Amino acid sequence: MGQSLIGHTLPADAACGNAMIDMGPDRSLLILLKHCRDMKQQETRLRIITLLLLLGCTALFIFTICVDLRPHENSVSSGQGSAAERGPSHSKQVRVSPADSQTNFKRLRIHLRSVSEDNKTDPRLIRWDVDFGENNYDNKKRAIVIPEDGFYFVYVWVALGCHQVDRASNFKEFKVALHKWTEGYNCNVTLIEAWDGITCTPDGKRSVFVGQLFELWKGDHVSVWINRGYKLITKSTFGAYLA
Incomplete structure (x- = not known):
């Protein structure tokens, strides 16, 4: 009975070696998959941040144009109103340039x-x-x-x-x-x-x-x-x- 136990028992170092060989490929694959998932998440974050920046710059540009146009429209409307109130004679006087x-x-x-x-x-x-x-x-x-x-x-x-x-x-x-x-x-x-x-x-x-x-x-x-x-x-x- 003691001889049968000795014949079926594996050495400790041999058992450890077999375990490492069996677990090595699975662990490497898991690490690779996790790395790929992290990279995709980072890429998605960068795309979202870039899109937000572009939208912000576009909104700022449109706002600046609107601000510049408002004073011009006000000055034109006020000038037309003043000319209309002062009559045709004033309009003729305005048309005379300093050079003339x-x-x-x-x-x-x-x-x-x-x-x-x-x-x-x-x-x-x-x-x-x-x-x-x-x-x-x-x-x-x-x-x-x-x-x-x-x-x-x-x-x-x-x-x-x-x-x-x-x-x-x-x-x-x-x-x-x-x-x-x-x-x-x-x-x-x-x-x-x-x-x-x-x-x-x-x-x-x-x-x-x-x-x-x-x-x-x-x-x-x-x-x-x-x-x-x-x-x-x-x-x-x-x-x-x-x-």
């Missing part, structure tokens, strides 16, 4: 050309014909009228020549000046003047140009004054523009 106002009242551009006259005597003012800018020309005073305060470039060009009766003289002197008349002072002020001359030869011709930037005031009258050599003038131009 500046063009109509401040952007002075005028150009004059001389007109020949008989019985010339020195000194005197030149008689002018307007090429453009007649609204700013005073024919009585033969002067350019400044419409607004500002800096203006004023110029005059004169062509000189000797008459046949003056051929005996060797040299003729010419003197021109730009004068400014101001209503407040009621007097003429010399802005600039120039001297020149011409030798009376068969081919004797010459031209004189005077131009400068001046600070002028509304209502000033600028004119060309010939102090000497008026008879030498064959033609001339005179003009001004806002710089």
Whole structure:
């Protein structure tokens, strides 16, 4: 009886080895399945979090647009209401832009050309014909009228020549000046003047140009004054523009 028990009993280390071989694959499979389940749960959480972030950003963007549009709508509606209350005359005034106002009242551009006259005597003012800018020309005073305060470039060009009766003289002197008349002072002020001359030869011709930037005031009258050599003038131009 003791021999039969010994013959059927397994060693302890052999029994343990068989147990480990039997349990190893099942345990590894369980660990792998658990790991896969955890990864899927994490992936699902990340997707949910990403979707919530996208929804939040979209809602914030729509809210920002709505907030920006409300003040604009209010300003447009209030502006339309004000224009309607003030009537058509106010609407017409609003349509006049600052650029148009500046063009109509401040952007002075005028150009004059001389007109020949008989019985010339020195000194005197030149008689002018307007090429453009007649609204700013005073024919009585033969002067350019400044419409607004500002800096203006004023110029005059004169062509000189000797008459046949003056051929005996060797040299003729010419003197021109730009004068400014101001209503407040009621007097003429010399802005600039120039001297020149011409030798009376068969081919004797010459031209004189005077131009400068001046600070002028509304209502000033600028004119060309010939102090000497008026008879030498064959033609001339005179003009001004806002710089």
